[in-house]
Amino acid sequence: xxxxxxxxxxxxxxxxxxxxxxxxxxxxxxxxxxxxxxxxxxxxxxxxxxxxxxxxxxxxxxxxxxxxxxxxxxxxxxxxxxxxxxxxxxxxxxxxxxxxxxxxxxxxxxxxxxxxxxxxxxxxxxxxxxxxxxxxxxxxxxxxxxxxxxxxxxxxxxxxxxxxxxxxxxxxxxxxxxxxxxxxxxxxxxxxxxxxxxxxxxxxxxxxxxxxxxxxxxxxxxxxxxxxxxxxxxxxxxxxxxxxxxxxxxxxxxxxxxxxxxxxxxxxxxxxxxxxxxxxxxxxxxxxxxxxxxxxxxxxxxxxxxxxxxxxxxxxxxxxxxxxxxxxxxxxx
Numbered sequence: 324x325x326x327x328x329x330x331x332x333x334x335x336x337x338x339x340x341x342x343x344x345x346x347x348x349x350x351x352x353x354x355x356x357x358x359x360x361x362x363x364x365x366x367x368x369x370x371x372x373x374x375x376x377x378x379x380x381x382x383x384x385x386x387x388x389x390x391x392x393x394x395x396x397x398x399x400x401x402x403x404x405x406x407x408x409x410x411x412x413x414x415x416x417x418x419x420x421x422x423x424x425x426x427x428x429x430x431x432x433x434x435x436x437x438x439x440x441x442x443x444x445x446x447x448x449x450x451x452x453x454x455x456x457x458x459x460x461x462x463x464x465x466x467x468x469x470x471x472x473x474x475x476x477x478x479x480x481x482x483x484x485x486x487x488x489x490x491x492x493x494x495x496x497x498x499x500x501x502x503x504x505x506x507x508x509x510x511x512x513x514x515x516x517x518x519x520x521x522x523x524x525x526x527x528x529x530x531x532x533x534x535x536x537x538x539x540x541x542x543x544x545x546x547x548x549x550x551x552x553x554x555x556x557x558x559x560x561x562x563x564x565x566x567x568x569x570x571x572x573x574x575x576x577x578x579x580x581x582x583x584x585x586x587x588x589x590x591x592x593x594x595x596x597x598x599x600x601x602x603x604x605x606x607x608x609x610x611x612x613x614x615x616x617x618x619x620x621x622x623x624x625x626x627x628x629x630x631x632x633x634x635x636x637x638x639x640x641x642x643x644x645x646x647x648x649x650x651x652x653x654x655x656x
Contacts, residue, residue, distance in 0.1 A: 329566040329575050330367055331585030337363040338588035339625065341447070342595045346620030349603045350613045356544035361450050362507055362552060362559035364592075368454060369511020370518070370563060372461055373473070377519055383462035390458045394589075396639045397631070398451060401593045402427055405444045417444070430455040432499040441495045447592060456500050457508045473516060477509045504552035510560045518567055529568025536562035584629075590636045591628030598627040 337360035344357025381389070406424065409417040418436040426433030427443035432452050435442045442449050464476045486492075487501020517523050524532070539558040543550055569575050584591070599620040606616050 327567065327570060328577070328582055329570040330371065330563075332575075332578060332581040333363055333367060333563060333566055333585070334588040335581045335584035336360070337367070338584070338591045338628070339621075341592060342599075342624045342628075343617070343621050345447075345596055346599050346602075346617045346624060347613075349599055350616035350620060352613045352617045354544070354617075355550055356540050358550070359540055359543075359555040359559065362504070362555040363562060364450065365453065365457075365504065365507035366511040366514070366556075366559045366563045368457065369508035369513075370515040370567075371511075372457075372508075373512035373515030374519060376461075376465065377469075377515075381465070383465045386462045386465060387458060390455075392643050393640070394451060394454065396643065397590060397593055397636050398445070398448060399428060400635060401597070402443070402445050402448065404597070409444075419444075432495040434495050441499060445593070445596075447596065452499060453505060453508075457505070461508075473512055476512065480505050480509050502552070504556065507552065507556050507559065510556070511563065514560065514564050514567065517564075518571070521571075523564065523568045523571050526569050526572035526574050529565040529572070532561045532565030532568065534565075536565065584625075587629050587632035587636070590632035591625055594628045594631045595624030598623040 340357040340360035340363075342357075343354050344360070346352075347354035347357070376386070405414070405417075406419065408414050409419050416437060420436045423433050423436055423444065425431070427445065427448065430452050432441050432449075433443070434440065435444075443452070460476060460479055464472045464479075467475050483501050484503050484506060487497065490497075492498055492501060514523075523529070536558045539561075540555070542548060543554060548554065566575075602620045602623050603616060606619070
């Protein structure tokens with residue numbers, strides 16, 4: 324699939340927004356809107372999966388294997404570091420149980436024994452539970468004729484959300500997978516279909532959508548408005564649609580740094596909290612302003628993520644691709 328630089332820019336900005344959110348949270352500052360980077364990620368995920376499946380058809384099992392190979396190894400490494408740190412006493416507030424460890428490793432929503440929240444050991448990994456759920460449903464819809472695949476996927480996701488609104492489930496699994504946030508994947512897939520069919524708006528309307536989305540996010544931050552998928556989801560959809568519309572027009576500027584950070588956004592997302600935790604602990608006794616701690620935390624978290632991208636993610640990806648290629652070769656006659 325041709326690289327869409329607008330999508331890469333958004334991945335970079337979404338990851339950085341989450342980094343700022345966590346750095347501010349740990350240093351008693353306020354940047355709650357940074358968590359909306361997750362909404363942007365989910366819309367982008369739906370967009371990418373839909374356009375990729377059109378241009379590079381795969382079987383459901385091959386799709387799931389590719390996604391697991393892409394997502395799991397780096398996540399397991401960071402989770403293992405968190406577990407080792409907890410065993411060594413570096414995270415005194417973290418309690419470990421067998422079911423929480425297994426749920427964390429296999430993308431199954433489980434309540435944390437530390438605080439009761441439906442979080443894995445690596446807290447930001449909660450989003451990967453949603454991603455894996457989306458991949459499973461998406462893989463199942465690959466069995467449908469292409470003309471009804473999108474409608475079938477949308478029907479399944481809406482059914483989950485409606486069921487959640489009716490029965491108000493209490494189990495972590497159903498609480499997670501009946502949240503309206505899962506509809507952001509469907510919205511992204513719809514945007515992907517609009518892109519493939521050439522029906523995205525022109526550059527003028529696209530730029531307007533970007534400005535509206537940014538204004539909405541800013542208003543939520545400054546006015547302390549309600550913050551959830553019902554408010555941030557539509558803004559994320561507008562931002563992605565506006566960006567791909569501007570790109571379609573050929574008016575999107577080249578920003579190499581953002582494109583690079585977009586490539587490394589997954590590692591930045593996974594690893595940044597480790598660096599932020601260290602920075603906050605080191606500066607806790609130095610009486611430094613919270614904004615300074617936040618700034619240093621953001622820089623440290625981003626740099627650690629970039630290093631992990633170069634040292635861990637890229638070599639792992641190349642290794643696993645090589646192994647997959649060897650397995651896919653026909654046996655000698």
